[in-house]
Amino acid sequence: MTSLNRRSGPAQWMNLGAIAVLAIAFIYLFFWPGPEGLPLVKIGLPQRAVVLEANIAGLNTTDIESTLRPGTEVKVSIKNSALIPLTLKSIERVPGTVVATQPNGNVAPQPDPRPEMRFGSNLLLKLEGKGYSNQSGFFLGVKRIRVGSTVVIDSAGVETPASVVGVVVEPLSKS
Known part of the structure; x- marks a missing residue:
């Protein structure tokens, strides 16, 4: 050699x-599979329609209808992940209430009388998009989504945290 x-x-x-x-x-x-249970490349996992119900508490704005409209696209971030585009299906105002003692000793919910609550809105949003599922849960992007998760909703006029109160996933079709 x-x-x-x-x-x-x-x-x-x-x-x-x-x-x-x-x-x-x-x-x-x-x-x-990463810590969330889903690999970055989702080979063999079919996309399914996912409807998220998210609660925004105390969004301070006077005219939410001009910034968030049903049918528009909003972007959602789960645990500081990349923004995921979802379609806003509906917006429902949830009235702000306080517990008030009645003269007979019972308690009942009453509208919040504080003047600053004129500007605060409690909203229930329904967002629709595509996701994946496996044995450990439902995923948007590479992050698991479940009830109680905190997400950030980002649109042209609003960036606000919201809490997921419902996840509805279309069933897999048997074909």
């Missing part, structure tokens, strides 16, 4: 080792 072959022999094994490490890292990153 010449001196050139002796020097290039170990280098070839090191190159093959580096290529193997990169291949394993690539497979782990894209195909191995």
Whole structure:
């Protein structure tokens, strides 16, 4: 063997080792389920329609109808993930109430009398989009979505946190 072959022999094994490490890292990153239970590449998982019901408490605005309209696209971020486009299906105002003691000793909900509550809105939004599901739950993007999750709703005029109060997923069709 010449001196050139002796020097290039170990280098070839090191190159093959580096290529193997990169291949394993690539497979782990894209195909191995992450902490949320869903790999970045969703091979074989059918997309399903997902309807999220999200509650926004105390959104301070006087005219929510001009900024959020049914049928428009809003973007949702789950746990600081990338923005996921969803369609706003409906907006329902939830009246702000306080518990008031009645003269007979019972309690009953009454409209909130505080003047600052004229500007506050409690809203129930229905958002529709596409997601995935597996044995560990339902996913929008690569983040699991479930009741109680906090999401950030971002549209042209509003960026506000909301709490997920309902997740409805269309059933898989038997074909």
